[in-house]
Amino acid sequence: MDSNTDQLRVSIDRCQKVLRFGTGTILAAFVLIIAATTVSTAEWVQVLCKALYYVIVLDALASVGIWYYRTRLEKSLVEADGGQ
Numbered sequence: 833m834d835s836n837t838d839q840l841r842v843s844i845d846r847c848q849k850v851l852r853f854g855t856g857t858i859l860a861a862f863v864l865i866i867a868a869t870t871v872s873t874a875e876w877v878q879v880l881c882k883a884l885y886y887v888i889v890l891d892a893l894a895s896v897g898i899w900y901y902r903t904r905l906e907k908s909l910v911e912a913d914g915g916q
Contacts, residue, residue: 840909847902854895861888 861884868877 837912844905854891857891858888
């Protein structure tokens, strides 16, 4: 039973790391969009910003999925610990 709870904790930690990385990616994309649109309004900026927009949207959707998976893991961890 301890190996199961240890495995759940490791999975939760991995989910947290992925969520932190995703948050950093979203913030970096916002900064790049602001910087690029400040510098120019050329066509390459429009293409770059559109790509960064899709990065943000996909990352947000992935974050919701990972968050949901993490909450299921946490629920399983509580049940494995005896509901304390």
